[in-house]
Amino acid sequence: xxxxxxxxxxxxxxxxxxxxxxxxxxxxxxxxxxxxxxxxxxxxxxxxxxxxxxxxxxxxxxxxxxxxxxxxxxxxxxxxxxxxxxxxxxxxxxxxxxxxxxxxxxxxxxxxxxxxxxxxxxxxxxxxxxxxxxxxxxxxxxxxxxxxxxxxxxxxxxxxxxxxxxxxxxxxxxxxxxxxxxxxxxxxxxxxxxxxxxxxxxxxxxxxxxxxxxxxxxxxxxxxxxxxxxxxxxxxxxxxxxxxxxxxxxxxxxxxxxxxxxxxxxxxxxxxxxxxxxxxxxxxxxxxxxxxxxxxxxx
Amino acid sequence: xxxxxxxxxxxxxxxxxxxxxxxxxxxxxxxxxxxxxxxxxxxxxxxxxxxxxxxxxxxxxxxxxxxxxxxxxxxxxxxxxxxxxxxxxxxxxxxxxxxxxxxxxxxxxxxxxxxxxxxxxxxxxxxxxxxxxxxxxxxxxxxxxxxxxxxxxxxxxxxxxxxxxxxxxxxxxxxxxxxxxxxxxxxxxxxxxxxxxxxxxxxxxxxxxxxxxxxxxxxxxxxxxxxxxxxxxxxxxxxxxxxxxxxxxxxxxxxxxxxxxxxxxxxxxxxxxxxxxxxxxxxxxxxxxxxxxxxxxxx
Amino acid sequence: xxxxxxxxxxxxxxxxxxxxxxxxxxxxxxxxxxxxxxxxxxxxxxxxxxxxxxxxxxxxxxxxxxxxxxxxxxxxxxxxxxxxxxxxxxxxxxxxxxxxxxxxxxxxxxxxxxxxxxxxxxxxxxxxxxxxxxxxxxxxxxxxxxxxxxxxxxxxxxxxxxxxxxxxxxxxxxxxxxxxxxxxxxxxxxxxxxxxxxxxxxxxxxxxxxxxxxxxxxxxxxxxxxxxxxxxxxxxxxxxxxxxxxxxxxxxxxxxxxxxxxxxxxxxxxxxxxxxxxxxxxxxxxxxxxxxxxxxxxx
Numbered sequence: 001x002x003x004x005x006x007x008x009x010x011x012x013x014x015x016x017x018x019x020x021x022x023x024x025x026x027x028x029x030x031x032x033x034x035x036x037x038x039x040x041x042x043x044x045x046x047x048x049x050x051x052x053x054x055x056x057x058x059x060x061x062x063x064x065x066x067x068x069x070x071x072x073x074x075x076x077x078x079x080x081x082x083x084x085x086x087x088x089x090x091x092x093x094x095x096x097x098x099x100x101x102x103x104x105x106x107x108x109x110x111x112x113x114x115x116x117x118x119x120x121x122x123x124x125x126x127x128x129x130x131x132x133x134x135x136x137x138x139x140x141x142x143x144x145x146x147x148x149x150x151x152x153x154x155x156x157x158x159x160x161x162x163x164x165x166x167x168x169x170x171x172x173x174x175x176x177x178x179x180x181x182x183x184x185x186x187x188x189x190x191x192x193x194x195x196x197x198x199x200x201x202x203x204x205x206x207x208x209x210x211x212x213x214x215x216x217x218x219x220x221x222x223x224x225x226x227x228x229x230x231x232x233x234x235x236x237x238x239x240x241x242x243x244x245x246x247x248x249x250x251x252x253x254x255x256x257x258x259x260x261x262x263x264x265x266x267x268x269x270x271x272x273x274x275x276x277x278x279x280x281x282x283x284x285x286x287x288x289x290x291x292x293x294x295x296x297x298x299x
Numbered sequence: 300x301x302x303x304x305x306x307x308x309x310x311x312x313x314x315x316x317x318x319x320x321x322x323x324x325x326x327x328x329x330x331x332x333x334x335x336x337x338x339x340x341x342x343x344x345x346x347x348x349x350x351x352x353x354x355x356x357x358x359x360x361x362x363x364x365x366x367x368x369x370x371x372x373x374x375x376x377x378x379x380x381x382x383x384x385x386x387x388x389x390x391x392x393x394x395x396x397x398x399x400x401x402x403x404x405x406x407x408x409x410x411x412x413x414x415x416x417x418x419x420x421x422x423x424x425x426x427x428x429x430x431x432x433x434x435x436x437x438x439x440x441x442x443x444x445x446x447x448x449x450x451x452x453x454x455x456x457x458x459x460x461x462x463x464x465x466x467x468x469x470x471x472x473x474x475x476x477x478x479x480x481x482x483x484x485x486x487x488x489x490x491x492x493x494x495x496x497x498x499x500x501x502x503x504x505x506x507x508x509x510x511x512x513x514x515x516x517x518x519x520x521x522x523x524x525x526x527x528x529x530x531x532x533x534x535x536x537x538x539x540x541x542x543x544x545x546x547x548x549x550x551x552x553x554x555x556x557x558x559x560x561x562x563x564x565x566x567x568x569x570x571x572x573x574x575x576x577x578x579x580x581x582x583x584x585x586x587x588x589x590x591x592x593x594x595x596x597x598x
Numbered sequence: 599x600x601x602x603x604x605x606x607x608x609x610x611x612x613x614x615x616x617x618x619x620x621x622x623x624x625x626x627x628x629x630x631x632x633x634x635x636x637x638x639x640x641x642x643x644x645x646x647x648x649x650x651x652x653x654x655x656x657x658x659x660x661x662x663x664x665x666x667x668x669x670x671x672x673x674x675x676x677x678x679x680x681x682x683x684x685x686x687x688x689x690x691x692x693x694x695x696x697x698x699x700x701x702x703x704x705x706x707x708x709x710x711x712x713x714x715x716x717x718x719x720x721x722x723x724x725x726x727x728x729x730x731x732x733x734x735x736x737x738x739x740x741x742x743x744x745x746x747x748x749x750x751x752x753x754x755x756x757x758x759x760x761x762x763x764x765x766x767x768x769x770x771x772x773x774x775x776x777x778x779x780x781x782x783x784x785x786x787x788x789x790x791x792x793x794x795x796x797x798x799x800x801x802x803x804x805x806x807x808x809x810x811x812x813x814x815x816x817x818x819x820x821x822x823x824x825x826x827x828x829x830x831x832x833x834x835x836x837x838x839x840x841x842x843x844x845x846x847x848x849x850x851x852x853x854x855x856x857x858x859x860x861x862x863x864x865x866x867x868x869x870x871x872x873x874x875x876x877x878x879x880x881x882x883x884x885x886x887x888x889x890x891x892x893x894x895x896x897x
Contacts, residue, residue: 077560077563077564078564080557080560080561080564081551081552081556081557081559081560084547084548084551084552084556085548085551085552085556089548092545092548092549092552092580092582093545095544095545095547095548096540096541096544097540097543097544097547097548100540100543100544101540103536103540104536104537104540107536112775134771134775135771135772135775148521148525149517149518149521149522149525150516150517150518150559150569151518151521151556151559151560151563151569152518152520152521152550152551152553152555152556152557152558152559152560152569152571152573153521153547153550153551153556153559154521154524154525154528154543154546154547154550155524155525155528155529155543156543156544156547157543158536158539158540158543159543160525160528160529160532160539160543161528161532161533161536161539162536163529164464164529164532165762165766165767166766166767166768167490167766167768168464168465168466168467168490168766169464169465169529169530170465170466170490170491171490172529173433173434173529174434174493176525176529177411177433177434177513177517177522177525177526178513179513179516179517187489187490190489190490190785190788191765191766191768191769191785191788192768194772214775214776214777217748217777218747218748218775218777219747219748219749219750221750222746222747222749222750222751222752223747223775225752225753226746226747226752226753226758226774226775227775229752229753229758229759230753230758230761230762230767230770230771230774231767233758233759233762234759236885236886236888237701237702237705237756237759237760238702238887238888238890239888240756240758240759241694241695241698241699241701241702241756241890242694242890244695244698244752244753244754244755244756244757244758244759245693245694245695245698245754246690246691246693247752248682248693248695248751248752248754249682249683249687249690249693250690251750251751251752252679252682252683252750252751253679253682253683253690254750255750256750257679257682257683257749257750257751258678258679258750259750260679260748260749260750260751261675261678261679261749261750262678264675264749265675265676265678270748270749270750272750274750281690283690287535288535289537290535290537290538292537292540292541376859376862376863377863379856379859379860379863380850380851380855380856380858380859383846383847383850383851383855384847384850384851384855388847391844391847391848391851391879391881392844394843394844394846394847395839395840395843396839396842396843396846396847399839399842399843400839402835402839403835403836403839406835447820447824448816448817448820448821448824449815449816449817449858449868450820450855450858450859450862450868451817451819451820451849451850451852451853451854451855451856451857451858451859451868451870451872452820452846452849452850452855452858453820453823453824453827453842453845453846453849454823454824454827454828454842455842455843455846456842457835457838457839457842458842459824459827459828459831459838459842460827460831460832460835460838460839460842461835463763463828463831466789467763467764467765467766467789468763468764468828468829469764469765469789469790470789471828472732472733472828473733473792475824475828476710476732476733476812476816476821476824476825477812478812478815478816486788486789489788489789586834587834588836589834589836589837590836591836591839591840
């Protein structure tokens with residue numbers, strides 16, 4: 001496998017660096033208040049697709065500059081909802097929400113993903129750029145705004161699917177139907193954040209240290225299986241038992257399984273070598289992968 | 300559209316008033332200890348059906364008199380379980396739980412619904428008259444009793460479906476399998492109540508002020524879409540993305556979407572005008588609507 | 599019905615006693631550090647199958663000796679992952695995880711089940727031996743380790759199915775993707791434990807007193823219906839309403855329903871007599887029961 005050169009991708013809205021097996025994606029739009037528009041959107045989608053397939057990467061940290069006006073201030077409303085209403089489409093069925101496209105790209109990444117939310121977040125800044133991640137670290141002072149019902153639109157970025165699963169319907173309703181702005185210690189957000197840090201400056205280092213530990217000590221194939229089992233569960237516990245049995249038989253019999261047990265016996269750190277491109281079972285995915293692209297009716 | 304005159308409906312167990320876009324339904328059975336029986340049941344079902352379709356209404360607050368013996372003391376057991384066992388039915392398949400009928404009527408209401416629980420609640424008083432609402436405000440001293448397994452029956456009013464979704468299975472099990480009585484600050488209820496008030500008298504005013512704000516500042520169509528997305532989710536995140544994309548394209552292109560963005564730019568309160576009867580997309584509902592009525596086998 | 603004699607089953611890894619309607623299963627492998635291997639596995643499966651069908655039993659408490667090195671220290675890794683990789687199977691599809699088999703046996707038990715976790719728990723000790731129970735009591739000092747991704751395997755014992763349902767995906771991800779070790783008061787475990795006790799010695803007595811109350815005051819058929827409704831819900835609230843209506847019509851019309859209402863009116867303790875073998879509706883189960891056994895391809 002030849003590895004992507006992230007510096008050669010021509011990104012203008014994000015910066016991407018690799019530190020060992022940890023990839024760091026930093027929003028590079030402080031002077032546009034980290035709004036969600038322009039090249040930002042295709043670049044996030046593209047980079048998460050690359051990071052998913054890059055065997056060097058075990059953990060992805062997504063963050064902003066801690067001095068930016070916001071982590072992400074949502075869509076730019078100076079032109080109204082043109083981000084949603086723009087384009088000459090065949091009809092409403094042809095539209096695909098940009099926030100949802102970003103959510104899907106992050107959600108589908110088979111590596112551990114962490115959002116380091118070191119500033120305020122509005123709209124898609126709290127939905128698409130936080131909910132599809134595995135972990136969220138946040139600044140205690142962050143204002144987190146879910147303004148949709150107060151702005152005449154609805155929950156986007158698949159947040160209406162993710163929030164009830166992450167927190168349950170009672171909290172999801174409180175967040176989405178009030179259209180309110182909350183701090184991370186709000187009871188309606190309880191359980192969403194892995195860690196809450198007192199200052200903006202502390203958020204990324206805490207997330208990065210956490211990422212480093214996971215990158216050094218977790219198996220890439222184990223992580224991919226675990227994420228798949230969590231997010232693509234069977235309808236019944238019996239079927240899940242059949243699937244996770246197969247996963248563990250394959251994993252335990254592979255190099256990473258042997259190394260995990262051996263390192264434990266020898267009381268030393270693990271050194272995992274299996275990769276997704278070489279060692280992930282063909283059994284994954286076991287679910288329907290749905291193509292969300294719209295196919296034009298008119299030629 | 301001609302609007303219903305709630306005073307002319309002949310309700311005897313409830314009082315219904317409209318204050319701007321907030322409808323208030325008050326249980327009017329204090330001398331029967333607000334038991335769940337008689338005309339109370341069909342009246343709740345009827346009024347929620349009307350409120351759902353009445354374009355004037357944006358938020359519904361359901362409450363009791365704060366001086367009543369209870370918010371709702373559940374079924375009247377002086378005649379045993381006659382509320383369940385009564386009637387000459389074709390068989391057990393022909394019975395439809397009254398609590399569940401009430402739950403469905405509230406659950407199907409496309410407006411924001413709030414229960415202001417200003418007294419004790421037993422059985423259906425904590426299930427059907429609380430769980431299907433979007434928000435619950437409660438008195439800190441309320442005794443909340445789930446006595447089913449200690450009374451020889453089972454969870455009713457679809458509570459076994461709603462509780463795990465609202466709070467997760469661990470808490471739902473604790474509530475339903477113990478048959479216990481809890482206070483609102485019980486860890487097993489954590490997350491269920493939007494606000495807990497120290498006195499019975501404070502519950503309704505707090506819920507009403509909350510309702511007023513939502514009635515003035517939220518879009519009726521945005522709310523209906525959000526509730527539909529939350530409670531009728533697709534099986535996969537991809538399908539949800541396709542549905543919420545369509546919703547936002549339609550909403551952002553309508554009057555409320557334009558107004559939401561314009562008011563934001565002009566830093567002024569919104570004035571939403573879209574209504575469910577005129578402006579809700581034909582795409583809603585996208586799910587199977589199941590007719591729960593029993594059809595007699597015998598002619 | 600003739601009742602099983604638990605003392606005559608030849609169990610060597612567990613002790614089983616009956617105290618009224620409460621069955622107590624105690625792990626009897628302290629000198630093997632309560633590892634999950636050998637006869638322990640088939641004995642747990644067998645005893646939960648018996649307890650499910652034994653009409654005398656209303657509540658099952660599962661525990662360890664409070665002086666054992668651990669509640670359950672997980673798989674024995676001295677031979678690597680041989681518990682997973684062992685056996686001459688037709689292929690990975692033929693393997694059935696032992697932890698999952700135990701999870702299913704406990705999950706399928708129609709009585710109230712309680713885990714009294716009076717020591718540390720690792721791997722299957724926190725998954726299969728805790729998550730499928732209805733209630734969990736735990737020692738505040740217990741170390742609870744989810745080491746899978748750090749040992750090259752994946753979540754087992756259907757934990758990837760149970761944890762998101764019990765606690766939501768945000769907490770489930772925190773537990774399974776970190777591979778971490780937690781104390782019961784961890785925010786990531788919030789809601790999992792019914793009660794947290796300061797000392798190891800207090801865990802079983804607290805669980806047993808709780809069990810005694812439930813055994814004396816709950817209906818066996820009500821409990822079985824409630825568990826079935828919680829864990830085998832319909833796809834829609836309407837279908838759940840149809841199912842729970844039927845349940846309550848059958849239960850309220852049976853001896854336990856009559857007794858529950860009568861005892862309430864007479865302000866005296868209940869005395870329930872209905873049993874699963876004689877009085878549970880033929881309507882249960884209403885879901886597909888999946889046979890997870892592997893059928894050999896080769897003769």
